[in-house]
Amino acid sequence: MxxxxxxxxxxxxxxxxxxxxxxxxxxxxxxxxxxxxxxxxxxxxxxxxxxxxxxxxxxxxxxxRLEQRDYQFLYEADNALTFMDTETYDQIELQTDFVGERAAFLQDGMMVVVEIHEGKPIGVRLPDQVTLEVSETEPVVKGQTAASSNKPAILENGIRVMVPPFVEAGDKIVVETNEVAYLKRAD
The missing domain is CATH 2.30.30.30 (SH3 type barrels.)
Structure with missing residues (x-):
């Protein structure tokens, strides 16, 4: 058009x-x-x-206009990600590079939107937020003010984000997938 x-x-x-x-x-x-x-x-x-x-x-x-279809993430093997169309049960494989660094946020069974143009996948939209567990983080240094100081944390998928001082290893947090940023502590 x-x-x-x-x-x-x-x-x-x-x-x-x-x-x-x-x-x-x-x-x-x-x-x-x-x-x-x-x-x-x-x-x-x-x-x-x-x-x-x-x-x-x-x-x-x-x-x-792109066709947008719902797919479910199944698994990753040999640098390829396998997704299943939830209506037809057809499976497609996309290279990990195609999704980029955000592929680390994919979890088994996660629903994503695959954008298709002329029968060819051209983009994958992940959910805006995911809940992940903090694997490791630095201890709080006494005397730092809580308002301005964040500390680095490594999540269960290997991604590094800055979190507030009260977040500790083992906590579950909500992460914004587009900006790769801490949003809040999970309930």
Whole structure:
């Protein structure tokens, strides 16, 4: 579907220069001289590279709709992740590199959304939050103020996050998967 350059919104997937890009940030600019334009930060869906592009209202871009299907994570073997379609029970294998560093958050049976374009998987969306156990963390140093000092902790999946001083090894915490950041202690 063709749309005008000034109709692009964050989260839209567009076809630009023969590749698929998602709009990450957008700023409408009205210079004192010349026509207005949209300054758009784009991220390549396949290789993750970024691009800043200007689109005027007269520019036409192809907006792409992705098919989103629910998959269940089954297991990891030989650097490949196996997912099962919850409707058809078909299984697909994706390379660990395809999901990236966030693959460490995958847990057996976890539901994810696989984005598909023309029958080919191009992205995996994990849940925004996961609950994990803290494997190890440094002891609290007396005299530090609780408000400003966080300490490093290593989670059961090997990911390192900064946590408040009251979190100890063995505690379960909720982690934000997109920012890889501590949110709260799990109930």
């Amino acid at each position: 063709k749309i005008n350059g000034n109709e692009i919104r964050p989260g839209n997937v567009i076809q630009h220069n023969g590749e698929l890009w998602v709009a990450v940030k957008l700023q409408h600019v009205k210079p004192g001289k010349g026509g207005a334009f949209a300054q758009v930060e784009l991220k390549n869906l396949l290789n993750g590279s970024k691009l800043n592009e200007r689109f005027r209202s007269a520019d036409k871009v192809e907006r792409v």
